Amino acid sequence: QKSSETIFSKLSKAVVGKSTVDEEVLDELEEILITSDVGVDTTIKIINRIEDRVARDKYVNTQELDKLLREEIINLLAENNTQDLLDFELPADKKPYVIMVVGVNGVGKTTTIGKLASLFKNAGKSVVLGAADTFRAAAVDQLILWGKRVDVPVVSHGMNTDPASVAFDAVKQAVDQKVDVVIIDTAGRLHTKVNLMNELGKIKRVMQKFIPDAPHEILLVLDGSTGQNAFIQAKEFSKVTEISALAVTKLDGTAKGGVVIGISDQMKIPVKYIGVGEKMTDLQLFNRKEFVDSLFKKK
Amino acid sequence: MFDNLSVKLDRAFKTLKGTGKITEINVASTAKEIRRALIDADVNYKVAKEVTDKIRNEALGRDVLISVSPGQLLVKITQEELTKLMGGTKVDINLTGDPAVVLISGLQGSGKTTFTGKLGAALKKQGRQVLLVACDIYRPAAIDQLKVLGEQIGVEVYAEPENKNALEIANNAIAYAKKSGKKTVIVDTAGRLAVDEQMMNEIEELKTALKPSETLFVVDSMTGQDAVNTAKTFDERLNFDGVVLTKLDGDTRGGAAISIRHVVNKPIKFISTGEKMENLDVFHPDRMAQRILGMGDVISLVERA
Ligand SMILES: Nc1nc2c(ncn2[C@@H]2O[C@H](COP(=O)(O)OP(=O)(O)OP(=O)(O)O)[C@@H](O)[C@H]2O)c(=O)[nH]1
Numbered sequence: 336q337k338s339s340e341t342i343f344s345k346l347s348k349a350v351v352g353k354s355t356v357d358e359e360v361l362d363e364l365e366e367i368l369i370t371s372d373v374g375v376d377t378t379i380k381i382i383n384r385i386e387d388r389v390a391r392d393k394y395v396n397t398q399e400l401d402k403l404l405r406e407e408i409i410n411l412l413a414e415n416n417t418q419d420l421l422d423f424e425l426p427a428d429k430k431p432y433v434i435m436v437v438g439v440n441g442v443g444k445t446t447t448i449g450k451l452a453s454l455f456k457n458a459g460k461s462v463v464l465g466a467a468d469t470f471r472a473a474a475v476d477q478l479i480l481w482g483k484r485v486d487v488p489v490v491s492h493g494m495n496t497d498p499a500s501v502a503f504d505a506v507k508q509a510v511d512q513k514v515d516v517v518i519i520d521t522a523g524r525l526h527t528k529v530n531l532m533n534e535l536g537k538i539k540r541v542m543q544k545f546i547p548d549a550p551h552e553i554l555l556v557l558d559g560s561t562g563q564n565a566f567i568q569a570k571e572f573s574k575v576t577e578i579s580a581l582a583v584t585k586l587d588g589t590a591k592g593g594v595v596i597g598i599s600d601q602m603k604i605p606v607k608y609i610g611v612g613e614k615m616t617d618l619q620l621f622n623r624k625e626f627v628d629s630l631f632k633k634k
Numbered sequence: 635m636f637d638n639l640s641v642k643l644d645r646a647f648k649t650l651k652g653t654g655k656i657t658e659i660n661v662a663s664t665a666k667e668i669r670r671a672l673i674d675a676d677v678n679y680k681v682a683k684e685v686t687d688k689i690r691n692e693a694l695g696r697d698v699l700i701s702v703s704p705g706q707l708l709v710k711i712t713q714e715e716l717t718k719l720m721g722g723t724k725v726d727i728n729l730t731g732d733p734a735v736v737l738i739s740g741l742q743g744s745g746k747t748t749f750t751g752k753l754g755a756a757l758k759k760q761g762r763q764v765l766l767v768a769c770d771i772y773r774p775a776a777i778d779q780l781k782v783l784g785e786q787i788g789v790e791v792y793a794e795p796e797n798k799n800a801l802e803i804a805n806n807a808i809a810y811a812k813k814s815g816k817k818t819v820i821v822d823t824a825g826r827l828a829v830d831e832q833m834m835n836e837i838e839e840l841k842t843a844l845k846p847s848e849t850l851f852v853v854d855s856m857t858g859q860d861a862v863n864t865a866k867t868f869d870e871r872l873n874f875d876g877v878v879l880t881k882l883d884g885d886t887r888g889g890a891a892i893s894i895r896h897v898v899n900k901p902i903k904f905i906s907t908g909e910k911m912e913n914l915d916v917f918h919p920d921r922m923a924q925r926i927l928g929m930g931d932v933i934s935l936v937e938r939a
């Protein structure tokens with residue numbers, strides 16, 4: 336069983352022997368949220384809302400706290416107009432549908448691409464991958480192996496080649512062969528590295544020579560065990576490219592994923608996928624309710 | 635997010651300014667802001683609480699000199715406490731044994747393979763005969779990755795691409811090192827989650843069999859609140875000797891460093907500051923303390939006060 340303490344189990348401990356939601360319970364709640372990486376600002380927001388509810392309803396017993404907290408978290412996720420995706424259908428007028436995957440080093444971009452390719456394929460779509468991480472040692476080999484595993488073609492020019500021209504060729508091949516989806520892998524880059532961040536713009540522009548509105552989706556991958564820096568990553572990547580969706584990975588590690596709550600609250604970018612393991616099948620469409628349920632799961 | 639911090643501390647320090655003495659009342663709000671700064675830097679909640687309590691008590695016990703404001707004093711105390719927490723002195727890597735074995739462990743994507751290459755390069759520079767061992771049998775192209783790095787730094791890599799038993803590979807590698815006169819063996823392993831029993835068993839077995847003189851835990855400096863639990867579990871299973879903090883070339887405050895040091899009480903031995911093979915540095919507790927607090931901002935603040 337790959338899970339550690341959930342918000343539910345921490346909450347249960349916090350309210351032992353207490354009948355009403357008082358200052359002390361709220362303090363415990365603050366600790367629970369912060370230790371789940373929700374972030375200070377969002378934590379304060381949630382606490383304030385619960386305080387308001389407690390003030391309004393006068394007497395809120397601790398059994399209701401669980402329900403209350405769930406509601407508030409779902410509300411937060413809803414406010415950011417996250418539309419839960421139901422399947423892998425693609426807009427008909429965008430063929431090929433071009434996805435560019437970006438993020439800092441080691442978050443799980445290449446793995447997420449392998450899993451995505453598999454899911455699209457299972458949904459009956461044809462897929463081509465572009466190995467535009469030409470920098471990290473054996474990054475191209477890694478994507479090619481994923482391509483073999485999932486049985487989709489990978490366009491590559493080898494290591495230390497121009498990433499933009501790999502992306503161009505991948506898109507071109509997709510157009511020529513009437514492929515449904517193109518997914519472009521990019522090298523991990525810290526958002527503080529200006530040159531590398533500008534390179535993303537170049538990759539994008541080159542693809543646009545071929546398909547003017549490409550990429551249709553820029554997916555930012557965040558590591559679910561990252562702390563407050565995840566917020567900065569989301570902010571900084573948004574500054575240089577139009578991030579349209581988030582994938583949060585490694586959520587099999589801990590039952591926290593609180594970073595998802597904080598980011599949904601602070602950024603208006605929907606979480607689209609979550610990674611829950613290293614296998615091909617370990618990628619899920621993000622579903623608000625299921626996500627919140629998993630946070631509160633009884634062990 | 636961090637921009638708020640300086641504004642908040644500024645306000646908190648204003649309430650201290652002018653009063654020549656640190657009192658229970660005026661220290662409380664500043665302590666709270668410092669705690670928040672620590673949490674924003676990913677210092678574990680409990681550790682942050684402990685630290686700020688300590689800082690408050692320490693501050694109350696001291697008289698404010700005429701030349702320093704209470705705010706300055708608090709900042710100084712905070713920095714001192716954080717530095718102390720992270721261990722004052724540098725601890726070297728232990729390379730005894732023939733061959734000396736270094737075992738690398740950590741979560742997925744933390745920077746183990748890259749660090750394996752970097753350490754290999756650094757030890758080679760010291761004139762050691764080094765062998766890198768590819769024991770990650772899971773991640774696609776993990777072996778190729780280490781081989782590419784080995785080639786870059788001119789260090790041999792031992793691998794058995796067809797073998798699906800990490801322990802066997804490692805044992806064979808040691809035998810090979812003895813035969814070929816390599817005095818130092820660095821074993822790269824697959825990334826694993828602390829909650830993954832099977833994978834934790836694998837690395838525990840590796841440790842037991844190889845008897846490394848140095849077992850290192852590689853951790854991404856951007857890790858959040860859960861860093862302490864992960865470090866604790868790895869330490870319980872491996873009783874590791876030191877920590878490697880990676881990806882410090884970015885803008886993370888790296889508060890996980892404090893929490894890990896505090897919770898498992900093992901020294902941070904290396905910091906990784908980039909993707910290139912030469913981006914490896916020794917750890918300076920005082921600089922790390924400043925970074926976690928965002929002392930750049932804080933010091934300039936106090937100077938303005
Ligand atoms: N447990 C777990 N591991 C994951 C998940 N996603 C990726 N990983 C692992 O994380 C490590 C890094 O994944 P990659 O896909 O190589 O990450 P990346 O972002 O492409 O890395 P760079 O290209 O080097 O920046 C690998 O060991 C993956 O197997 C996940 O959802 N859960």
Ligand SMILES: Nc1nc2c(ncn2[C@@H]2O[C@H](COP(=O)(O)OP(=O)(O)OP(=O)(O)O)[C@@H](O)[C@H]2O)c(=O)[nH]1
Pocket residue numbers: 440441471523525740741742743744745746747748749770773776823824825826880881882883884906907908909913
């Ligand atoms: N910016 C930066 N990137 C780093 C640093 N150390 C490693 N990386 C990058 O982080 C990513 C992951 O590094 P790896 O060495 O593959 O990590 P790992 O722990 O071996 O990953 P797994 O084997 O999949 O668990 C790669 O893109 C590296 O280039 C560092 O100090 N700074």
Ligand SMILES: [Mg+2]
Pocket residue numbers: 444445446468474520521522523
């Ligand atoms: Mg990659």
Ligand SMILES: [Mg+2]
Pocket residue numbers: 746747748770776822823824825
């Ligand atoms: Mg590795």
